[in-house]
Amino acid sequence: MPMPSNVKPVSKLPQPDSIRDELEKQAWIQNPKLANRLNNRRVDGQHHNTSCSESARRIKSWQDRTLLVIIAVLLVLLVIRAETAIAVEQEWGLQMTSDSGVFTELAIDTNIRLDITGLVARVEITQQFTNNGNHWAEGIYRFPLPGGAAVDRMRIKVGERVLEGEIQEKESARLSYQKALEAGQTATIVEQQRRNQFETRLANIGPGESIEITIGYLQNVSYSDFSYHLRLPMTFTPRWEPGRLSAGEPASAQSPAPRLIPAGSATGHRLKLQAKLVSSAKFAAIESRYHDVDIRQVDNGYTIDLLNPDELSDRDFELSWTPALQSQPSASLTTFNDGESVYAQLMLAPPLAESVAPQAREVVLIIDTSGSMEGASLAQAKAALLHALKSLGNDEYFNLLQFNSHTEQLFDQSVQVSQSSLYVAQNFITGLHANGGTDMAPALRTALTLPEIPQLMRQVVFITDGAVGNETELLQKVAQDLGDSRMFTVAIGHAPNSWFMRKAAEIGRGSYVHIAKPDEVEEQMSALWGRIQLPALTDICVDWGTSAEYYPEVIPDLYAGEPLWLLARLPSEPAIVGLCGNLNGLDWNLHVNGWDAVGSAPGEDNLAKLWARKKIEALEDSLMFGTDPELTRLEITSLALDYGLLTRHTSLVAVDKTPRRENGESLALTDIPGLLPAGNSTKLTGYPKTATGWLAQLLLSVFVLLLATSMLLFSGNRLPMTKTAVVP
Amino acid sequence: MLRRHWLLAVVSFTAAVFSLDALWIPVKAELAQHLLERAWLRTLAGEPDAKPWPWADTRAVAVLEVPRLGLREIVLEGSSGRNLAFGPTLVNSGRLELSSDRILSGHRDTHFSFLRELKTGDLLRLRTVNEIRDYRVSWQEAVDSRGQQLVIDDRIDRLTLLTCYPFDAAMPGGPLRWVVTALPES
Numbered sequence: 034m035p036m037p038s039n040v041k042p043v044s045k046l047p048q049p050d051s052i053r054d055e056l057e058k059q060a061w062i063q064n065p066k067l068a069n070r071l072n073n074r075r076v077d078g079q080h081h082n083t084s085c086s087e088s089a090r091r092i093k094s095w096q097d098r099t100l101l102v103i104i105a106v107l108l109v110l111l112v113i114r115a116e117t118a119i120a121v122e123q124e125w126g127l128q129m130t131s132d133s134g135v136f137t138e139l140a141i142d143t144n145i146r147l148d149i150t151g152l153v154a155r156v157e158i159t160q161q162f163t164n165n166g167n168h169w170a171e172g173i174y175r176f177p178l179p180g181g182a183a184v185d186r187m188r189i190k191v192g193e194r195v196l197e198g199e200i201q202e203k204e205s206a207r208l209s210y211q212k213a214l215e216a217g218q219t220a221t222i223v224e225q226q227r228r229n230q231f232e233t234r235l236a237n238i239g240p241g242e243s244i245e246i247t248i249g250y251l252q253n254v255s256y257s258d259f260s261y262h263l264r265l266p267m268t269f270t271p272r273w274e275p276g277r278l279s280a281g282e283p284a285s286a287q288s289p290a291p292r293l294i295p296a297g298s299a300t301g302h303r304l305k306l307q308a309k310l311v312s313s314a315k316f317a318a319i320e321s322r323y324h325d326v327d328i329r330q331v332d333n334g335y336t337i338d339l340l341n342p343d344e345l346s347d348r349d350f351e352l353s354w355t356p357a358l359q360s361q362p363s364a365s366l367t368t369f370n371d372g373e374s375v376y377a378q379l380m381l382a383p384p385l386a387e388s389v390a391p392q393a394r395e396v397v398l399i400i401d402t403s404g405s406m407e408g409a410s411l412a413q414a415k416a417a418l419l420h421a422l423k424s425l426g427n428d429e430y431f432n433l434l435q436f437n438s439h440t441e442q443l444f445d446q447s448v449q450v451s452q453s454s455l456y457v458a459q460n461f462i463t464g465l466h467a468n469g470g471t472d473m474a475p476a477l478r479t480a481l482t483l484p485e486i487p488q489l490m491r492q493v494v495f496i497t498d499g500a501v502g503n504e505t506e507l508l509q510k511v512a513q514d515l516g517d518s519r520m521f522t523v524a525i526g527h528a529p530n531s532w533f534m535r536k537a538a539e540i541g542r543g544s545y546v547h548i549a550k551p552d553e554v555e556e557q558m559s560a561l562w563g564r565i566q567l568p569a570l571t572d573i574c575v576d577w578g579t580s581a582e583y584y585p586e587v588i589p590d591l592y593a594g595e596p597l598w599l600l601a602r603l604p605s606e607p608a609i610v611g612l613c614g615n616l617n618g619l620d621w622n623l624h625v626n627g628w629d630a631v632g633s634a635p636g637e638d639n640l641a642k643l644w645a646r647k648k649i650e651a652l653e654d655s656l657m658f659g660t661d662p663e664l665t666r667l668e669i670t671s672l673a674l675d676y677g678l679l680t681r682h683t684s685l686v687a688v689d690k691t692p693r694r695e696n697g698e699s700l701a702l703t704d705i706p707g708l709l710p711a712g713n714s715t716k717l718t719g720y721p722k723t724a725t726g727w728l729a730q731l732l733l734s735v736f737v738l739l740l741a742t743s744m745l746l747f748s749g750n751r752l753p754m755t756k757t758a759v760v761p
Numbered sequence: 762m763l764r765r766h767w768l769l770a771v772v773s774f775t776a777a778v779f780s781l782d783a784l785w786i787p788v789k790a791e792l793a794q795h796l797l798e799r800a801w802l803r804t805l806a807g808e809p810d811a812k813p814w815p816w817a818d819t820r821a822v823a824v825l826e827v828p829r830l831g832l833r834e835i836v837l838e839g840s841s842g843r844n845l846a847f848g849p850t851l852v853n854s855g856r857l858e859l860s861s862d863r864i865l866s867g868h869r870d871t872h873f874s875f876l877r878e879l880k881t882g883d884l885l886r887l888r889t890v891n892e893i894r895d896y897r898v899s900w901q902e903a904v905d906s907r908g909q910q911l912v913i914d915d916r917i918d919r920l921t922l923l924t925c926y927p928f929d930a931a932m933p934g935g936p937l938r939w940v941v942t943a944l945p946e947s
Contacts, residue, residue, distance in 0.1 A: 405819065722845075726934075
């Protein structure tokens, strides 16, 4: 509001907006000095005018708005969480670099051979490429691998040159690599540098030259909903890389000229697939989800071929098969005789779920509430516990234990499931919080030595991240105190101590599940519960008739819906394999005649390799129980070389075997002996969360702090300066 | 007027608390390393379960050094959120001595902020109780943690450093990870 500087302000005042203003005006007219004083007071902000002037109102609303913004920012700070960036796509196939740029070539033909034995599939993929450019190129071949698979068989043909892989002891692999390099040959030690991916480099691919790449690896078969599943990714679709360079690689000077692959020109990108399912048991159903297949029953199992000879490699291949169940457990025997020893696979199929009488159980739940469980882990563990409580039947008994530095048990003795006991347990679970150390031994002992309830089978469900240092000691305690109980382990978090958890379940004749993410609680706990609710056959024993070396050494119970898989090495063909156990509370016996066994053809030595793989696993496990590391290393190395397995002591080395062609010899190609990775060494885990966001929080809150305090300070003499025009 | 003053005062106070809370993270990260350094010396001296502080649920298992950057970090066992606040952690649980595929993870804005400065060929030195191993950075890449899991394969001899990516993202909790792979120097 512009104030007059002379004695006659009246006329300059725009519409007076209140009686008070009117009165003031009168006063100014009567006493100009008073007008001055009033004016000064106004400037000092001491005069509180009920009606705000135009500009003051504007400023006030501006301040209010800022205040609102600040509060909003603070709210955002409270619920800070956001997805940051876009996904990084990975190009698969053969990426070639030449003078004309970088381009990824699509496989012309993809040839897949699948060999499924028990719960493991041997996959061999051959892909053909052509350098369609007019220049010599250098290639990088990338292939996506399923988790835990390691390439152990490799052959690359570029024109006339052949690069092939061979299993050697680690040191000698290194030596042959050096030697080849010195001799001017191309060589590579095949190491999976990057996770989930196979990658190899090829030099000097001539224009128009064809490249054939064969790799072999092993993949685990998954089991869910009463059937087995195997999925092969067919991500061999072409994609242009307009100058995208892999991080970490030096930026190359040439920028690739974009070249387009016409859409729909998929002709030539054919898929050929041949699968073999080795089993003497009948399957209720074999299905291929995305492809039409021809299924035939042969001597030692089934063969599966694609019906369409011109099938394109544009979608994944998925095979599932369901074991046929009877009212009694049934066994099937497959053997392989290598002339020296006989390798046998025994699959024990459970009876139909309807023919299993539910056994009365006492379920003891143990939860780890040590400091390492804090946060998401504890939340998942609680969810898993609540899920377990919900799944309990009315006539069952249960108890609940928590432990950190101390062990606390909910009931002195297990109680029957009732509304009130469940209520007490739920309250107990909700009140849990994580703190302190991990003293596991007393909790395990308490759970395993609770007073027994006659006629009940005790199942201990142990929920933890397994962050302990004294695993061996703990496992020995479990073995000691176990008695007739069964132990099931539920691993929580992105990186649990899976070795310990798996081993504890193995010793406890139970099973092991892993909950990595909160959304997996439901799925994994249902899987566990589905498995352990109906123990079909317990206390299983096997008599091979001769001295046999078989794995797993401790035979778990057979649960409704999930077959049991045993691998053995015997000195000679078995005459009769005797099985015994406890079925629905009664003794159960089964004899499998040796001559009923289905033999593998010579050369199909998967059984031998799988057995060796199990043996190496057992040897690696034994390290934890104090066997001599040097002796174990020697034993594993010699097994790995005998059976052609990739282990931590053996590597796959590939040397360019291109002969010097002076004397015009033709190329003699020998197939690489069958190789399989070995050991239980591969584990899968999630990625930890590794950002605190403290800097953003600090900057934001300091900004808010400065803004708010300065507003607080300045609002003291906050009134607008536009009124300062005062008479001297 | 008075009401606004109150609000401003409350906002200032809250903002101050948030600032201190944010500042506490790097301060804690630094302080913990000092305590861990002492625990590590005790571990080297043969104490079997040397806890850095009495109520700790973890222990120092290794020291990671990057000579080019003059860095030294004590590595903790168990990759839980709580441990990550104190130092880089070992993702493989237990048995560091028996595992050859070693994975360390750390916060991108505290202990592992140096990952962005690593170059291919850089020397990484990992000291454990029994040995000192040298690795060379051979590969660096960003991966999406939603689509894949981390494979720990003890048939392979390597050291992997993991942290969140992008390094400058304002908000934590993104799906991307920066993965640095280093192979042993032969």
